[in-house]
Amino acid sequence: xxxxxxxxxxxxxxxxxxxxxxxxxxxxxxxxxxxxxxxxxxxxxxxxxxxxxxxxxxxxxxxxxxxxxxxxxxxxxxxxxxxxxxxxxxxxxxxxxxxxxxxxxxxxxxxxxxxxxxxxxxxxxxxxxxxxxxxxxxx
Numbered sequence: 001x002x003x004x005x006x007x008x009x010x011x012x013x014x015x016x017x018x019x020x021x022x023x024x025x026x027x028x029x030x031x032x033x034x035x036x037x038x039x040x041x042x043x044x045x046x047x048x049x050x051x052x053x054x055x056x057x058x059x060x061x062x063x064x065x066x067x068x069x070x071x072x073x074x075x076x077x078x079x080x081x082x083x084x085x086x087x088x089x090x091x092x093x094x095x096x097x098x099x100x101x102x103x104x105x106x107x108x109x110x111x112x113x114x115x116x117x118x119x120x121x122x123x124x125x126x127x128x129x130x131x132x133x134x135x136x137x138x139x
Contacts, residue, residue: 005088014095028053032101033094039081041065051075051112056104058090072114073107 006015014032021027028034034050036059041047044065051057051069057076059066060083070078077090094101113119 001084002088002091005092009092011092011095015091024049028055031055033058033076033091035087035091036060036062036066037087038062048112048115051108052116054105054109056094056101057108058087058094060087069111069115073111074104075108075111076104 003017006012018027028050031050032055034047034055034057036044036047036057038044038060039062041062042064044062047057047059047065047069057066057069059070059076059078060081061067061078062081066078069075077094079086079090094104
């Protein structure tokens, strides 16, 4: 269905369905929109990897991950699971609107920084420091 919508909207030059690839960086740097269509995810790392490369996100609202990311910024478009029409509309909208695509890509990169190893490490160090300081006060 998605391939048909791409063709009927004259987007064949802009949209590729690449299947499995092993070189992450090549994929993320060559794309302009990242689409996640999983019905079930724990915490989709691919979503955050794509955001860290500044790709706007079109994602289904699966159990966990996408909604948390979208709550932090306007990173793209979140659509209901199994709503193929809205998924296609969201992809077409961002494909045709470079301003929205650029804005969402910038927001995605900022949002990904919240989930970076450096950010988590900094928060854990702050937490450990505060626990250490509290230990001295409670004795």
